Amino acid sequence: MGKQITFNTIDVAIPLGISFFTFKLIHYLVDSYHGKQLPGSYGQFLLFMFFFPILPSGPIERWQNFVQQAKDFHCFKWEYIFDGASRILIGLFKKLVLADTLAIYSDKLHVIGFGSTVYWIAAYSYA
Known part of the structure; x- marks a missing residue:
């Protein structure tokens, strides 16, 4: 070898x-x-x-x-903090409440295998 x-x-x-x-x-x-x-x-x-x-x-x-x-950029402003925090909270709400809830149903929709309408709903809810 x-x-x-x-x-x-x-x-x-x-x-x-x-x-x-x-x-x-x-x-x-x-x-x-x-x-x-x-x-x-x-x-x-x-x-x-x-x-x-x-x-x-x-x-x-x-x-x-x-x-x-x-x-x-001259100085720090509290409104920047509030604006950023509100955007983070809105994004967190969308992720935790909307996306995680829809993910439960979208995982099951493709297994059922109905028509194209169900697949469109599954694709939208998954996205």
């Missing part, structure tokens, strides 16, 4: 989303190099790089848009 090849795992922690940070940094550096933007302060740069709510939203945020919004 031939030699058995073994691979040792490297004990290195690789952060998730490293490509996201890399692309954001490249965007910042290229725009700074070409003079399309004025570099911000160190704090603004760190806020731009590590602002996590942008991660799941899709395309990479442009520095120009981000720094303008950061400059426009």
Whole structure:
């Protein structure tokens, strides 16, 4: 028989989303190099790089848009907390009351196998 090849795992922690940070940094550096933007302060740069709510939203945020919004934000307002909390509570109600209740019935509808109307109801209630 031939030699058995073994691979040792490297004990290195690789952060998730490293490509996201890399692309954001490249965007910042290229725009700074070409003079399309004025570099911000160190704090603004760190806020731009590590602002996590942008991660799941899709395309990479442009520095120009981000720094303008950061400059426009002047102070904390309680109405922001109440607005966010009300949205969270409405979403929680929809999930716990509506979605979980309909999920019980939608799981059973596809087994019954009536007509297309029942399948449409099952698809809508499942979604």
